[in-house]
Amino acid sequence: MNNDNEHKEGQEKISKEKSLNTSINYRQVFDDISSKYTSRRRITNKVVSIVAIVFVIGAIIPLGSILLEVIKNGIAVISIQFLTQPPGSIGSGSGGIGPAIQGTLITVGLASLIGAPIGILSGIYLSEYAPAGSAKGGRERAISFFANTIRLFNDVLTGLPSIVIGIVGYVTIVLAINSFSVWAGAFALSIIMIPIISRVTEETLKLVPNSLREAGYSLGISKSKITLFIVLKNAKDGVLTGVILAISRIAGETAPLIMTILGTSLFFTSLTGPVDALPLRIWRLASQPYESAHAFGWGAALVLILMILILSASLRIIARGRGIKVRTETI
Amino acid sequence: MTSGSVHINTDIKEKVSSFLVGDRKRRKIGDKLFHGLVIGTAAYTLLIIVIVVVSVGLGSAKIFSYEGFIGFVTGTNWNAVEGRESYGALPYIIGTLMSSGIALLIGVPMSIGIAFFLSEMAPSRLSSPLSFVIELLAAVPSIIYGLWALFVFRFLIKDWIETPLYNTLGPYIPFFNQAPFGLDVFTAGIVLAIMIIPIVSSISRDVMRAVPNTQREAAYSLGATRWETARIAVFPYGKSGLLGASILGFGRAVGETMLVTLIIGNAIGPAAIPTTLFSQSQTLSSLIANEFNEASSDLQLSALIGLGAVLLLLTMIINVVARLMVSKMVKVSPGDRE
Numbered sequence: 001m002n003n004d005n006e007h008k009e010g011q012e013k014i015s016k017e018k019s020l021n022t023s024i025n026y027r028q029v030f031d032d033i034s035s036k037y038t039s040r041r042r043i044t045n046k047v048v049s050i051v052a053i054v055f056v057i058g059a060i061i062p063l064g065s066i067l068l069e070v071i072k073n074g075i076a077v078i079s080i081q082f083l084t085q086p087p088g089s090i091g092s093g094s095g096g097i098g099p100a101i102q103g104t105l106i107t108v109g110l111a112s113l114i115g116a117p118i119g120i121l122s123g124i125y126l127s128e129y130a131p132a133g134s135a136k137g138g139r140e141r142a143i144s145f146f147a148n149t150i151r152l153f154n155d156v157l158t159g160l161p162s163i164v165i166g167i168v169g170y171v172t173i174v175l176a177i178n179s180f181s182v183w184a185g186a187f188a189l190s191i192i193m194i195p196i197i198s199r200v201t202e203e204t205l206k207l208v209p210n211s212l213r214e215a216g217y218s219l220g221i222s223k224s225k226i227t228l229f230i231v232l233k234n235a236k237d238g239v240l241t242g243v244i245l246a247i248s249r250i251a252g253e254t255a256p257l258i259m260t261i262l263g264t265s266l267f268f269t270s271l272t273g274p275v276d277a278l279p280l281r282i283w284r285l286a287s288q289p290y291e292s293a294h295a296f297g298w299g300a301a302l303v304l305i306l307m308i309l310i311l312s313a314s315l316r317i318i319a320r321g322r323g324i325k326v327r328t329e330t331i
Numbered sequence: 332m333t334s335g336s337v338h339i340n341t342d343i344k345e346k347v348s349s350f351l352v353g354d355r356k357r358r359k360i361g362d363k364l365f366h367g368l369v370i371g372t373a374a375y376t377l378l379i380i381v382i383v384v385v386s387v388g389l390g391s392a393k394i395f396s397y398e399g400f401i402g403f404v405t406g407t408n409w410n411a412v413e414g415r416e417s418y419g420a421l422p423y424i425i426g427t428l429m430s431s432g433i434a435l436l437i438g439v440p441m442s443i444g445i446a447f448f449l450s451e452m453a454p455s456r457l458s459s460p461l462s463f464v465i466e467l468l469a470a471v472p473s474i475i476y477g478l479w480a481l482f483v484f485r486f487l488i489k490d491w492i493e494t495p496l497y498n499t500l501g502p503y504i505p506f507f508n509q510a511p512f513g514l515d516v517f518t519a520g521i522v523l524a525i526m527i528i529p530i531v532s533s534i535s536r537d538v539m540r541a542v543p544n545t546q547r548e549a550a551y552s553l554g555a556t557r558w559e560t561a562r563i564a565v566f567p568y569g570k571s572g573l574l575g576a577s578i579l580g581f582g583r584a585v586g587e588t589m590l591v592t593l594i595i596g597n598a599i600g601p602a603a604i605p606t607t608l609f610s611q612s613q614t615l616s617s618l619i620a621n622e623f624n625e626a627s628s629d630l631q632l633s634a635l636i637g638l639g640a641v642l643l644l645l646t647m648i649i650n651v652v653a654r655l656m657v658s659k660m661v662k663v664s665p666g667d668r669e
Contacts, residue, residue, distance in 0.1 A: 049558070062484075063465075063471070069482075122372040122376060163586070163639065164639050167387055168386045252471075252473070254589045255616065255620055301475050
């Protein structure tokens, strides 16, 4: 600001001197115009800043409203009976969401059992066995081509609409065993998990300093054991972050479950039969034309959002505490 | 410490070291096995892609042989009555593009404004809790956005935005000339915008933070204001990343199912083509979700999977275009990170 003023004063001096010799004061005209533009520029800057702040507030208001409504309407129906009972007959306003909670835990648990090991191992491959970088020989070039293809396909998988993944679960498993089943749901959800976990694992393993691997080699330890007991052990917080991220992502997925686990009002019976899930139950309740069903929908939403927010808040606390950077693209 | 425990300790140490180092032959076999295992799991990704393409292709084969690919994509009827069956995806393609387009028009400028605030204006004491809040917004499942939109937001938007727009512009511009109901393509677009803002704004923020400070200093030294600095130094440097973030958001909006299913009005057939901003419509994914469990014939099921195939193609085209545009821009301005 000070510099600006000094500069202007200097310019004014020069223009005054020049004005003695010329009939039209060009300098003065120029200064007038430029100060006009400067004030306009300042105003533009102010306006843009205010608009940006309004946008931030505009993004936070919906979050506040969603949380407020879910808590306000959800707490009203939550009780032990609501959390443990199967749903009553449609429109009766009795019963609960017990099977949905149980079904979500079973389906998400099974999906994690399938998806987490595959995702972690494939991340290990990409980081430890096929490092990105300059490839010299034919064999190395082939490896790096293979690895890059996998990275590309991981990105493609992350971008697939979840309903398409549901169709895959339906065609491959539901049609094959001729029944909507937990297996189909878990398989579909694991497809969503794997690219997320693989990517986070690859990126955290790359952060492990090479000196640790070299120390292992110098002791004569084999590569597989270095990878598992030194590299992976050092990066376990980051890998855990990836797994939690993937779980919190799939716990709220609804679309793939419609065509795989179907949803039912009964408790779990077998892995080859249909089961309920919280997001599915919320959808069915919201679609019914009864006030009592809507109230139950809010209750189920509160349970689901609590599960996910606790997961994702703990994830961010772990990540922040250990200085792990979670790539936002994978969320 | 007694001598016994020391003995045990050395025993354990020996066991651990013999486990880690082992004898040479077994070490080699173990290494090979592990190498094979990780290659196998990595290749599983390729297998999944093949499974996706094959199963969507197989599932939709029936409808494509019945209607023909062009016929299916350009048809507007959706009739499951036996003997008069006719399926076309065009209204839902339009509905998808229109609702996602509205989401993009509203969501991207807001996201870039938020990213501008977080990376250029806010002190770190404010920007890191704010980022946390906005990332939490990304963790809320879409079904909950849908529930909120259906029972809360739709009345607000109907009373405060749609009705005034209809009253003022409706008589003159046909695009606004339909009495708003709250469950329409406009509401769906706005809620989709709210849903994609967290992801687009946090990537944009990361992109803008990755712009080196020397760029900003150069602009400031020329006397540029904060906004001018962003415009001449930050945005051009990170434009490919910002574009990538926007297209990613568009892809999210195109594929979103549950939220749209609850609030777009679920029109069927030619009626689903949105002729005004406040028309009821339907997207590819919402029709699949609505009818999948009630499909009365194999042909209808196949038609629904055909919609999935169209959706798959659409998202793949969006991704490829995004990649091409981003790589083109990287060539124009070397030094870009993304």
